[in-house]
Amino acid sequence: MSTAPSVPALPASAPTGALIEARDIIKSFGETPALRGASVSVAQGEIVAVMGPSGSGKSTLLHCLAGIFKPDHGQVWFDGRRVDELGEAERTRLRRTAFGFIFQFGQLVPELTAADNIALPLLLGKVGRRDAYRQADAWLQRLGMDELGDHRTGELSGGEAQRVALARALTIRPRVLFADEPTGSLDSLMGERVMDLLVDLAREEGATVVLVTHDARVAAYADREVMVRDGRVTMQPAAAAVPR
């Protein structure tokens, strides 16, 4: 049972205007509260940076939005559907068909080649082998990495691996790309290159992006940012009124 504080019951009506939305999410791990009533909404096609200090709950918020964690309380909506009410199998299906993921590291299978890794989500989605590899090759070409298609990802540099991870995340043409510190293990210039690609490809593919980062230079690639502090999303004041 959760030790989270109780909050008033929420209306059951679907939120409007947002592609993905969290409403008053509470999530604890054992006795430790990670989210204490976090709300955020992201419109179709938006790139939103979720910022905050270590331990603020920003990654937990991403995991709840993506249906990886089930919140203890509150609602998660995606495209007019309650994600938090779905069963495990349905949430897994949603993640495989509508969401793409890129993390700091660890999402690639190091023993498989770059092409294998990119084709994998398609193969899991029952796309034929030939078609899956044809699409993987097209992605490698788009990334300027066609010569690395048959290299094992365990042998790639950090920047190359993240570019493969990006292709793998986008290969199913997800509605939402969830990125959790995608440049965290890269140096500044390589991080920039990955962010340039992430933004360009997401825009080309029409994907909405939820980008968790503690790095303001990475957050500056987003259309706007939200701050998570102590498990809550604090509203960002408008910056337009700043006198010059």
Add this chain to the structure above:
Amino acid sequence: MSILGLLEREPSHGYELKRDYDAYIGLGRNLPFGQVYATLARLARDGKVLAGEVEPGSGPDRKRYAITDLGRRDVQSWLAQPIEPEPHLQTVLFAKVVIALMLDRSASGYLEVQRAAHLQRMRELTDLKRTGSQVDALLADHGLFHLEADLRWIDVTEARLQALKEMVSR
């Protein structure tokens, strides 16, 4: 010194120096022609450049200027010297936080607004970097790193507000 540095590449007319300064160094803060010619006259007086003969043709700018050995030594020594690091010890940012705490106003509210303004400017500079030239990227990076430093200061200051308040509100 930038004018002298540009002249070390090759002898140039004033308008060529202005054009290159505006394109590669000024980046939005263009150099007035008057300042170019005043600088060249001063450099000529000090023996750092030589003005060529007046060339035939019309217009005010018919002299080509060339750097001298003395000028070259100046450029070399300028490039070898670090500039004074500017610690910005007493910024308006700092003053606003201290005054807000003294007056019992919301220092954290101010810091939030400032953070949003900083991030907005960082978005603009990131956009410039993504769409501009390599020179634009170099300039944008300089701004981005400074703004990032300010943001880190804002974070740390936010965490220290309570202790700061106790100190300044005696």
